[in-house]
Amino acid sequence: MSNYTTIVSDVLVVGAGLAGERAAIEAASQGLDVIILSLVPPRRSHSTAAQGGCQASLGNCAMGSGDNTDVHFADTVKGSDWGCDQEVARLFVETAPKAVRQMSMWGVPWNRVVAGKKVLPDGREAEDPKEKEGLITARDFGGTAKWRTCYTSDGAGHTLQYAVDSVVIKLGITVHDRTEAISLIHDGENCLGVVARCLKTGELRIYLAKSTVIATGGYGRLYGASTNAVINEGNGMAIALNTGIVPLGNMEAVQFHPTGMVPVWILITEGARGDGGYLLDKNHHRFMPDYEPKKKELASRDVVSRRMIQHIRKGHGVDSPYGPHLWLDIRHLGAKHINTNLREIANICKNFNGIDPVNALIPVRPTQHYSMGGVRTNIDGYVYGLKGLFAVGEAACWDLHGFNRLGGNSLAETIVSGWIVGKKVAEYTLGAPELNHSYGLIQGFAKVQQERINNLIAGKQGKENVYSLRKEMEQTLMDYVGIFRNGPDLQKAVDNLRELYHRSLKIGLISNGKGANPELSTCLRMPGMLRLALCISYGALTRTESRGSHAREDFPKRDDVNWLKRTLAYWKEGSDLPDLQYEPVKITELPPGDRGYGEASASSAEGKKQN
Amino acid sequence: MSTRKFSIFRYNPNTPEVKPFMQEYTIEEPPGMTIFVALNKIREELDPTLMFDFVCRAAICGSCAMVINGKPRLACKTLTGDLKGTVTLMPLPVFKLIGDLSVDTGTWFRHLSVKTKSWIHSSKEFDPNAIEDRMDNETALEIYEAERCIECGCCIAGCVTANIREDFLGAAGINRVARFMVDPRDERSKKEYFEVIGSDEGAFGCMGLMACDDNCPMQLPLQMQLSFVRRKMVSFGLSAK
Numbered sequence: 001m002s003n004y005t006t007i008v009s010d011v012l013v014v015g016a017g018l019a020g021e022r023a024a025i026e027a028a029s030q031g032l033d034v035i036i037l038s039l040v041p042p043r044r045s046h047s048t049a050a051q052g053g054c055q056a057s058l059g060n061c062a063m064g065s066g067d068n069t070d071v072h073f074a075d076t077v078k079g080s081d082w083g084c085d086q087e088v089a090r091l092f093v094e095t096a097p098k099a100v101r102q103m104s105m106w107g108v109p110w111n112r113v114v115a116g117k118k119v120l121p122d123g124r125e126a127e128d129p130k131e132k133e134g135l136i137t138a139r140d141f142g143g144t145a146k147w148r149t150c151y152t153s154d155g156a157g158h159t160l161q162y163a164v165d166s167v168v169i170k171l172g173i174t175v176h177d178r179t180e181a182i183s184l185i186h187d188g189e190n191c192l193g194v195v196a197r198c199l200k201t202g203e204l205r206i207y208l209a210k211s212t213v214i215a216t217g218g219y220g221r222l223y224g225a226s227t228n229a230v231i232n233e234g235n236g237m238a239i240a241l242n243t244g245i246v247p248l249g250n251m252e253a254v255q256f257h258p259t260g261m262v263p264v265w266i267l268i269t270e271g272a273r274g275d276g277g278y279l280l281d282k283n284h285h286r287f288m289p290d291y292e293p294k295k296k297e298l299a300s301r302d303v304v305s306r307r308m309i310q311h312i313r314k315g316h317g318v319d320s321p322y323g324p325h326l327w328l329d330i331r332h333l334g335a336k337h338i339n340t341n342l343r344e345i346a347n348i349c350k351n352f353n354g355i356d357p358v359n360a361l362i363p364v365r366p367t368q369h370y371s372m373g374g375v376r377t378n379i380d381g382y383v384y385g386l387k388g389l390f391a392v393g394e395a396a397c398w399d400l401h402g403f404n405r406l407g408g409n410s411l412a413e414t415i416v417s418g419w420i421v422g423k424k425v426a427e428y429t430l431g432a433p434e435l436n437h438s439y440g441l442i443q444g445f446a447k448v449q450q451e452r453i454n455n456l457i458a459g460k461q462g463k464e465n466v467y468s469l470r471k472e473m474e475q476t477l478m479d480y481v482g483i484f485r486n487g488p489d490l491q492k493a494v495d496n497l498r499e500l501y502h503r504s505l506k507i508g509l510i511s512n513g514k515g516a517n518p519e520l521s522t523c524l525r526m527p528g529m530l531r532l533a534l535c536i537s538y539g540a541l542t543r544t545e546s547r548g549s550h551a552r553e554d555f556p557k558r559d560d561v562n563w564l565k566r567t568l569a570y571w572k573e574g575s576d577l578p579d580l581q582y583e584p585v586k587i588t589e590l591p592p593g594d595r596g597y598g599e600a601s602a603s604s605a606e607g608k609k610q611n
Numbered sequence: 612m613s614t615r616k617f618s619i620f621r622y623n624p625n626t627p628e629v630k631p632f633m634q635e636y637t638i639e640e641p642p643g644m645t646i647f648v649a650l651n652k653i654r655e656e657l658d659p660t661l662m663f664d665f666v667c668r669a670a671i672c673g674s675c676a677m678v679i680n681g682k683p684r685l686a687c688k689t690l691t692g693d694l695k696g697t698v699t700l701m702p703l704p705v706f707k708l709i710g711d712l713s714v715d716t717g718t719w720f721r722h723l724s725v726k727t728k729s730w731i732h733s734s735k736e737f738d739p740n741a742i743e744d745r746m747d748n749e750t751a752l753e754i755y756e757a758e759r760c761i762e763c764g765c766c767i768a769g770c771v772t773a774n775i776r777e778d779f780l781g782a783a784g785i786n787r788v789a790r791f792m793v794d795p796r797d798e799r800s801k802k803e804y805f806e807v808i809g810s811d812e813g814a815f816g817c818m819g820l821m822a823c824d825d826n827c828p829m830q831l832p833l834q835m836q837l838s839f840v841r842r843k844m845v846s847f848g849l850s851a852k
Binding site: 102162351517 | 654662721729731742747759
C-alpha cells in the first residue's frame with residue numbers, strides 16, 4: 001500500500017491558465033475524468049494579466065478589411081523570423097477565428113464594431129460600414145499587416161480566463177488549486193502522472209492518469225526584471241527536462257516586451273502603441289520612425305526592443321536611479337479613450353508610479369516577457385520522448401512562434417492549441433490501455449522527492465541560501481543573456497550558472513520546513529530553474545547567428561544555411577550542462593526572406609539606396 | 612534610509628499548538644516601497660516561514676488582499692509611504708485561513724460561481740463555420756464593467772453580513788449576477804435569477820452599509836449593481852403575484 005494519498009483520473013492537466021483549462025474542457029466534454037492541478041486558483045493565473053488581445057483574422061473592422069488567414073500566416077512566419085513550424089502556423093491561423101467566436105458564445109464581451117467615420121491618432125481616416133456593426137472588432141498590434149487583435153478594452157486575458165473557467169465550473173471539472181507538480185512519474189516510455197506537493201499543508205501526493213498535460217506557462221521569473229507574475233518559474237518545463245528523455249525546444253528564444261514600466265516592470269500593453277501611442281526619448285523626440293520608417297512603433301517586439309536599447313546606447317535615454325529609460329506617450333489619445341480602452345494601464349500607472357497617463361509620460365524599458373521555447377511537442381501536442389505526455393500554451397514549444405512571437409498570438413495560441421491539443425488528448429486517452437503499472441516504480445518517484453525534502457530540512461547536502469542563489473541567477477541572466485548577446489558574455493553566463501547549479505544541489509533550509517513552508521517550495525524549484533537558465537544560456541551561446549529575439553552582436557545576420565533549425569535541449573542525469581541537439585524547421589509555404597522591418601530590412605533598404 | 616515597523620498576524624493551522632500571535636519586524640523603507648516588496652524582503656531576510664500570497668503584483672489577479680491597518684486592500688498596490696506608523700497586517704476574515712496572511716479565496720469563489728450558476732446559459736450550439744452573433748458595443752462595455760471583478764475578497768471581508776452569515780454571497784455575488792443579467796447571450800428568465808439571488812443569501816441579505824463599495828480596489832459600482840439587481844428582483848416579485 002502507498003504511504004501517499006493517490007488520486008487517479010483519466011486526464012491530469014498541470015496548470016489552470018487558459019491553455020490548460022481549454023484543453024481540460026475538451027477532454028471532459030468527451031466524458032473523460034479530468035483533474036486540473038494549479039499553483040493558484042485558476043482565475044489568478046498569469047493568463048488573466050494578458051491585456052491587449054487575441055489575433056484572429058476576422059477582418060470586421062475597417063482597418064482589418066481584406067484580412068484573411070493567409071495574411072495572418074505570413075505575419076506570424078515573418079514575426080518568427082522563419083523559426084516557427086509552418087504547418088502549426090497554418091493550423092493556428094485557420095482555427096483562430098473560430099476559437100474567438102467560440103469564446104464569444106462562452107461569454108467574452110469582445111469589443112464590437114461601431115459604424116461610422118473616425119480619424120486615427122496619426123491623422124488617417126477610416127470608416128466602419130453599417131453592415132459590420134456589432135461584429136467583433138480589432139485593434140492594431142506590432143508586426144501585423146492588418147488590424148487583427150480582438151480585445152475587451154485592455155482586459156482580454158481576464159475576460160477570456162473568466163469565460164473559460166466558467167465552463168470548467170459548469171462542467172464540474174475538479175481543480176486542485178495550491179498544488180504543485182514537483183516531478184513527473186514515468187517508466188522511461190510512458191508518462192504515468194506526477195508527484196505533487198500540496199501548498200496548503202505540504203503533503204506529498206501521487207496523481208496517476210492515462211495522460212498528463214503540461215500547461216504551466218513560462219519561466220519569466222528566472223530574470224530579475226520580468227513582466228511575468230511571480231508564479232512563472234517554468235516549473236512544468238523543469239519537471240519535463242528532469243526526466244532526461246524529454247527535450248525543451250528553442251530555450252534561447254526569449255521575448256523582451258518593449259514597454260515594461262520602470263521600475264516595477266509591470267507590463268504596459270502593446271495596445272497602447274496599437275491604439276496610437278508613441279515612444280519618445282529624453283528630448284521628447286519620437287525616434288522609432290528614424291529606425292523603422294514603415295512600421296514605426298509597431299514593428300515586431302524583438303525589433304522595437306532592440307531599437308530602443310540602440311537608442312539608449314546612443315545616449316538618448318532618460319536617466320533614472322533604475323538606469324536609463326524611454327517614454328511611452330499616449331496623452332494624445334485623450335482621456336475618454338484612455339479611461340475606457342486602456343483603463344487597466346491607466347490604473348497601473350496611477351497605482352505604481354503615481355502618474356496619470358492622460359497628462360504624463362510613462363517611463364518604459366524593454367523587459368523580459370515571454371518564452372517562445374518550452375516542452376517540445378509535435379503538431380498534436382504530443383511531447384517528444386514520452387507517451388501519454390502533452391504540453392500546451394507558453395509551457396510548450398508547439399512552435400508557433402519560432403524566435404519571436406507576435407503580440408496577440410499567445411492569447412490566441414492558448415485557446416486555439418488548448419482546443420486542438422485537448423481533442424488529441426481525449427482521442428489518445430480514450431484509446432489508451434487501462435492504468436497498470438508497478439506500485440514500486442510509482443512510490444519510488446515519491447520517495448525521491450520525500451528524500452529531497454528531508455535533506456533540505458536537515459541541511460544534509462549543505463547550507464547554501466536559496467534566496468541568494470536565486471538573486472545571482474536572476475542577475476546573471478539580466479547581465480549576460482539579455483536583448484543583445486555576445487560570445488564572451490554568454491560564456492560568462494554559462495560559467496556562473498554552472499557554478500550556481502552545483503551550489504543549488506547543496507541548499508539547506510534556514511527555517512524548519514514544516515507544512516506548506518514557502519522557503520521549502522523555492523528550494524525544491526531552484527535546481528530546476530537553474531537547469532532552465534542553463535538551457536537558455538548555453539543554447540544562446542551555441543547558436544552563432546541572429547534570429548528574431550536572439551540577437552548576437554558577434555553574429556548579427558540570420559544564417560539560414562546553418563541555423564534554420566530548432567534547438568532541442570536534453571538534460572542527462574548527473575550532467576551540469578544540457579545536451580543540445582537540433583532538428584530542421586519545417587518550411588511548407590513561405591521560404592525564408594525579408595521581414596519587411598528590422599535591421600536586415602533596413603540595411604537592404606540602405607543598400608538599395610546606395611546602388 | 613528610514614525604517615518601517617510591521618506587526619503581522621502569525622498562525623499556522625498545521626501547528627495548532629502555537630497559538631495565534633502578532634509578530635513585529637523592522638526593515639529599511641526605500642521610496643516607493645509596496646507591501647509586496649516589504650513582505651518579500653521580510654521573508655527573504657528575516658523570516659522564511661512567513662506565508663502570504665502574491666501572483667501578478669500588478670493589482671489585476673486579486674491574490675493579495677489582506678487587512679492593512681484595519682482595511683481590506685490589495686497589498687501589491689499599497690505603498691507603505693501612504694500609511695502612518697506601524698503597518699499592521701491581518702489575513703482577510705470570512706475566508707478559511709491557510710497560514711499567516713494567506714487565505715483560501717479560491718474555494719470560496721468557486722462555490723460562489725457554482726451557487727449563482729455563473730456561466731452563459733444558452734440553448735445555442737456553437738457552429739464553427741458561422742459568424743458571431745452581433746452585439747452592441749455599449750452592451751459589451753457594460754458587461755465588461757461588471758466582469759472586471761477580480762475576486763479579491765475585499766468586499767466580502769469588509770461586509771458585516773458576510774461576517775455573520777456564512778451563506779451570504781456578498782457584493783461579489785450580486786455583481787456577478789448583474790453581469791449575466793445585462794448579457795443578452797444569457798437566456799435565463801427573471802424567475803431563474805430570482806431563484807439564484809432573490810433571498811437573504813443574495814440581494815436581500817444586504818443591510819446597505821456599503822463598505823463593499825468603499826473597499827473595492829477595482830472601483831466597481833457595487834452599490835449601483837445592488838440596486839439594479841434588487842429592482843429586477845422586486846419587479847419580478849410584483850409581476851409574479
